[in-house]
Amino acid sequence: MTDAYSSFATSNATVTQPAAPLLATAWVISHVTCNGGSDGSATVSDSGGTSPYTYAWSNGATTATITGLTAGTAYVTVTDSHACTATSSATLTQPPPAPASVTGPTPICQNTSGIYSTTTGMSNYLWSVSAGGTISSGGSTTDHFAEVTWNNYGAQSVTVTYTNPPDGCIFTGTRNVTVNQPPTPVISGASVVTQGQTVTYSTPYVAGHSYSWSASHGNAVPCLPNMNCLTITWDFPCGLISPGFVTVTETNLATGCTTTVTLWITINP
Numbered sequence: 001m002t003d004a005y006s007s008f009a010t011s012n013a014t015v016t017q018p019a020a021p022l023l024a025t026a027w028v029i030s031h032v033t034c035n036g037g038s039d040g041s042a043t044v045s046d047s048g049g050t051s052p053y054t055y056a057w058s059n060g061a062t063t064a065t066i067t068g069l070t071a072g073t074a075y076v077t078v079t080d081s082h083a084c085t086a087t088s089s090a091t092l093t094q095p096p097p098a099p100a101s102v103t104g105p106t107p108i109c110q111n112t113s114g115i116y117s118t119t120t121g122m123s124n125y126l127w128s129v130s131a132g133g134t135i136s137s138g139g140s141t142t143d144h145f146a147e148v149t150w151n152n153y154g155a156q157s158v159t160v161t162y163t164n165p166p167d168g169c170i171f172t173g174t175r176n177v178t179v180n181q182p183p184t185p186v187i188s189g190a191s192v193v194t195q196g197q198t199v200t201y202s203t204p205y206v207a208g209h210s211y212s213w214s215a216s217h218g219n220a221v222p223c224l225p226n227m228n229c230l231t232i233t234w235d236f237p238c239g240l241i242s243p244g245f246v247t248v249t250e251t252n253l254a255t256g257c258t259t260t261v262t263l264w265i266t267i268n269p
Helices: none
Strands: 023-030 040-047 054-057 065-069 072-079 085-092 113-117 123-129 133-138 145-150 154-164 169-180 192-194 198-202 209-215 219-222 229-233 244-252 258-268
Touching (some): 023 072, 040 072, 040 085, 123 145
Parallel strands (some): 023 085, 192 258
Antiparallel strands (some): 023 040, 113 145, 123 154, 133 145, 154 169
16 A cells, blocks of 8 residues: 555455355155155255354254155255355155055945955044945944945945054045946736636836746736736635735846835735
């Protein structure tokens, strides 16, 4: 430095810097145990720069190690005492969804029951069925099965949720069930007859259905070729026997669903 009189003076200044640049390295301590869980953890290490350091994670945490993480990438910014920054990230994974397996009959007929089951040895079973069914046995928190009575026909379902004891993961599975409507036979014909009277009893014919008839007494002859009617000559050789009956079983050959109905007969001499 020189002044107006040509006098001068000198000085030195030394500028320092950290021995190494600030670096941040994040890594996963533990990945997420269960699909959809939040028990992952991660941490970050720092080097270089000038201590002390502060931490800012993408989830708002301000410590070097963080827990309670879900699957995904966690980002962190490390800042040293001179406001120098370094960033890093750690990506946490989770297992894929593992649906519970549910087995049981489908298709099935309305007004019948089926047993649906899943993996044994689990805990906290929770069974549920769609509006067309009711659980008639099993189905408690300790049961790996549920017996379901299907009261309505159509598309139905059985669902179970349970906990896997070793890791606490929760599994859910659904069995889609087709419930078929059974036949609806209606017997037409006289319900009050006399000895020796011949009567034809019938039910509406449906293509693809079969019919099986029985009668308590008399000579019964089925109507061919459809078999949806029966002609009976009421014959009681031992005198008055009442009541008698006529029964028909109708089967849907495609679904196997059957319905049996009976008409009771009063016999007069």
